Amino acid sequence: MVTITDIANACGVSRATVSKALNGAPDVSRETADRIRETAASLGYLPNATARALKLGRSYNIGVLFSDETGGGISHEYFSRILESVKAESERLGYDITFISKDLGRMSMDYYEHAKYRSCDGVVIASADFQDPAIVRLAASEIPTVTLDYSFDNCSSILSDNVRGMEALVRFVHGKGHRRIAFIHGEITSVTQKRLASFRRTCAELGVPVPAEYIRPAVYHDPRSSGLATRALLALPDRPTCILFPDDLSFLGGMSELEKHGLAIPKDMSVAGYDGIPLSQVLRPRLTTYRQGAERMGAEAARLLIEQIEQPDTWIPQQITVEGELLEGNTVADIG
Amino acid sequence: MVTITDIANACGVSRATVSKALNGAPDVSRETADRIRETAASLGYLPNATARALKLGRSYNIGVLFSDETGGGISHEYFSRILESVKAESERLGYDITFISKDLGRMSMDYYEHAKYRSCDGVVIASADFQDPAIVRLAASEIPTVTLDYSFDNCSSILSDNVRGMEALVRFVHGKGHRRIAFIHGEITSVTQKRLASFRRTCAELGVPVPAEYIRPAVYHDPRSSGLATRALLALPDRPTCILFPDDLSFLGGMSELEKHGLAIPKDMSVAGYDGIPLSQVLRPRLTTYRQGAERMGAEAARLLIEQIEQPDTWIPQQITVEGELLEGNTVADIG
DNA sequence: TTGTATGCGTTATCAT
DNA sequence: ATGATAACGCATACAA
Numbered sequence: 053m054v055t056i057t058d059i060a061n062a063c064g065v066s067r068a069t070v071s072k073a074l075n076g077a078p079d080v081s082r083e084t085a086d087r088i089r090e091t092a093a094s095l096g097y098l099p100n101a102t103a104r105a106l107k108l109g110r111s112y113n114i115g116v117l118f119s120d121e122t123g124g125g126i127s128h129e130y131f132s133r134i135l136e137s138v139k140a141e142s143e144r145l146g147y148d149i150t151f152i153s154k155d156l157g158r159m160s161m162d163y164y165e166h167a168k169y170r171s172c173d174g175v176v177i178a179s180a181d182f183q184d185p186a187i188v189r190l191a192a193s194e195i196p197t198v199t200l201d202y203s204f205d206n207c208s209s210i211l212s213d214n215v216r217g218m219e220a221l222v223r224f225v226h227g228k229g230h231r232r233i234a235f236i237h238g239e240i241t242s243v244t245q246k247r248l249a250s251f252r253r254t255c256a257e258l259g260v261p262v263p264a265e266y267i268r269p270a271v272y273h274d275p276r277s278s279g280l281a282t283r284a285l286l287a288l289p290d291r292p293t294c295i296l297f298p299d300d301l302s303f304l305g306g307m308s309e310l311e312k313h314g315l316a317i318p319k320d321m322s323v324a325g326y327d328g329i330p331l332s333q334v335l336r337p338r339l340t341t342y343r344q345g346a347e348r349m350g351a352e353a354a355r356l357l358i359e360q361i362e363q364p365d366t367w368i369p370q371q372i373t374v375e376g377e378l379l380e381g382n383t384v385a386d387i388g
Numbered sequence: 389m390v391t392i393t394d395i396a397n398a399c400g401v402s403r404a405t406v407s408k409a410l411n412g413a414p415d416v417s418r419e420t421a422d423r424i425r426e427t428a429a430s431l432g433y434l435p436n437a438t439a440r441a442l443k444l445g446r447s448y449n450i451g452v453l454f455s456d457e458t459g460g461g462i463s464h465e466y467f468s469r470i471l472e473s474v475k476a477e478s479e480r481l482g483y484d485i486t487f488i489s490k491d492l493g494r495m496s497m498d499y500y501e502h503a504k505y506r507s508c509d510g511v512v513i514a515s516a517d518f519q520d521p522a523i524v525r526l527a528a529s530e531i532p533t534v535t536l537d538y539s540f541d542n543c544s545s546i547l548s549d550n551v552r553g554m555e556a557l558v559r560f561v562h563g564k565g566h567r568r569i570a571f572i573h574g575e576i577t578s579v580t581q582k583r584l585a586s587f588r589r590t591c592a593e594l595g596v597p598v599p600a601e602y603i604r605p606a607v608y609h610d611p612r613s614s615g616l617a618t619r620a621l622l623a624l625p626d627r628p629t630c631i632l633f634p635d636d637l638s639f640l641g642g643m644s645e646l647e648k649h650g651l652a653i654p655k656d657m658s659v660a661g662y663d664g665i666p667l668s669q670v671l672r673p674r675l676t677t678y679r680q681g682a683e684r685m686g687a688e689a690a691r692l693l694i695e696q697i698e699q700p701d702t703w704i705p706q707q708i709t710v711e712g713e714l715l716e717g718n719t720v721a722d723i724g
Numbered sequence: 725t726t727g728t729a730t731g732c733g734t735t736a737t738c739a740t
Numbered sequence: 741a742t743g744a745t746a747a748c749g750c751a752t753a754c755a756a
Contacts, residue, residue, distance in 0.1 A: 420741080
């Protein structure tokens with residue numbers, strides 16, 4: 053491994069001078085600086101991030117915490133899109149990313165300890181459960197954090213626009229003439245609560261009644277449970293004309309249930325999903341859904357976090373809401 | 389931040405003793421060791437991975453390199469499953485993972501330099517293009533590497549069983565009585581070549597003729613191109629009775645094309661995918677496909693890499709082939 | 725403009 | 741059994 057010492061020897065200057073030259077300090081002559089940079093390049097010198105981190109107390113490394121009951125958080129397309137964009141934006145700004153988890157090898161530590169252990173300059177947090185004491189501890193710690201889809205006091209957050217997303221779907225469906233709209237929701241999280249509230253409020257605003265039996269619980273990303281909920285809805289004496297699903301994947305459970313009943317989409321039943329995953333747009337008919345702005349969310353999260361890291365004094369916690377877009381598709385019949 | 393110095397002061401011993409006690413060295417009395425560990429715990433001491441890495445020349449950090457033309461490698465479900473399992477297994481063995489990329493901030497570096505810069509103990513490589521000089525350089529370097537779905541000389545690799553996977557599909561389809569089998573393949577990579585070769589060889593073994601026009605090129609994960617290829621196949625005077633798609637997602641493009649022609653699956657046309665993503669199993673009819681053992685691949689990759697890192701002397705490059713499983717589904721008609 | 729000295733937190737060597 | 745010391749690679753305050 054070639055170090056600044058090697059360059060210093062090769063150039064006949066001190067290590068301090070090399071360090072300065074390489075970091076573009078003003079107090080080193082143009083000529084020596086150039087000479088140093090040239091030899092550094094020819095020697096194939098690479099700064100050692102570890103040593104630099106130890107010295108500076110800054111690792112240029114940010115933690116990413118994706119926690120999900122199931123553990124398979126990353127494989128959810130919504131999360132992986134966010135991860136991908138957090139990664140891209142962080143790298144653009146000169147930061148690497150490391151996953152933060154509980155328990156590393158034989159040492160058992162919580163998220164905060166893990167982040168500390170790796171000297172993360174900050175952490176982006178996405179979690180299915182923001183009540184988890186380990187998450188709360190990290191968010192409340194001195195480590196800069198940005199949360200996704202949840203707001204802690206005094207810490208920045210990026211929010212997907214669940215309120216407006218649900219509102220857009222309901223208004224679209226209503227515009228097509230539907231007045232009996234059912235909503236199958238995922239397990240109760242703050243995201244679900246926002247969607248539920250927005251669903252109810254928008255319906256109220258539009259004068260659409262919402263019978264209690266039109267609201268059915270299911271589990272996110274679990275087609276089976278949404279299939280069961282669909283079956284329950286179809287069994288109602290006063291069937292809805294349109295069903296909103298917790299997400300696009302869950303819709304598939306409803307889809308096969310509808311097929312079993314010999315109901316065609318959208319002729320006999322209108323449907324809409326949520327997320328706008330690629331699958332939804334290759335299905336025929338194309339699924340009506342709301343595509344979340346995951347890419348922008350990830351990028352904004354990284355940007356905000358790094359801003360806070362680099363300008364801690366002028367920093368103020370910020371809530372950024374990222375809008376998605378309604379994908380109209382062809383699964384909502386015009387029954388106006 | 390509480391360091392070993394703090395513990396040393398609190399216990400009235402030297403830093404050296406603290407370090408030894410914490411690392412379970414034999415040459416420190418039971419009593420002092422216990423006392424030190426207790427104070428360490430009560431003070432909330434956490435080792436500093438950075439300092440340790442600098443001193444030891446071992447970071448307990450492994451790089452993950454996922455490169456894909458499109459850049460969005462992680463969001464492909466196959467990759468994210470691998471990533472998830474690499475992460476889980478690495479963490480189980482006490483290693484964190486960091487993404488390796490080209491170009492970090494303003495410094496431009498290649499993969500090898502990036503891995504060096506972060507002092508990665510090793511790197512897991514997944515790439516769409518193993519010809520990339522930057523990939524070749526990393527694989528040929530002194531940094532331990534494990535490649536996925538490709539074999540470099542003198543470096544371990546984990547191979548999904550493309551040969552057996554394709555063979556299993558062809559034999560299954562053949563068993564159902566099909567003798568006119570078409571294959572739409574993805575862009576030419578080593579993986580594609582293996583599948584193509586296996587397709588041809590298995591057909592030859594079974595005495596199934598493979599007319600040149602039954603082999604059509606398309607693009608992985610791109611339903612549109614597979615849709616076009618499907619159209620071309622349907623236009624043939626001597627239509628195939630079964631079409632094998634490059635992957636499950638691509639099948640969707642073929643699906644809508646078949647629908648346009650009023651062809652029902654599997655009555656009028658049999659089909660099979662590849663990958664076994666969750667989607668394939670919620671579709672109706674359930675897609676016949678081959679599910680790759682991504683979870684095992686990731687875990688084996690991490691295991692092999694860490695083994696090489698920790699026992700460099702007894703290490704021998706190893707090729708591990710991970711079998712997947714045929715998911716029979718209902719999209720291949722029995723025309724025997 | 726350049727160099728000297730020191731320390732970041734840790735571990736390993738060698739005395740004691 | 742314990743401690744003093746040096747070293748990992750780098751950056752900075754300060755001296756020259």
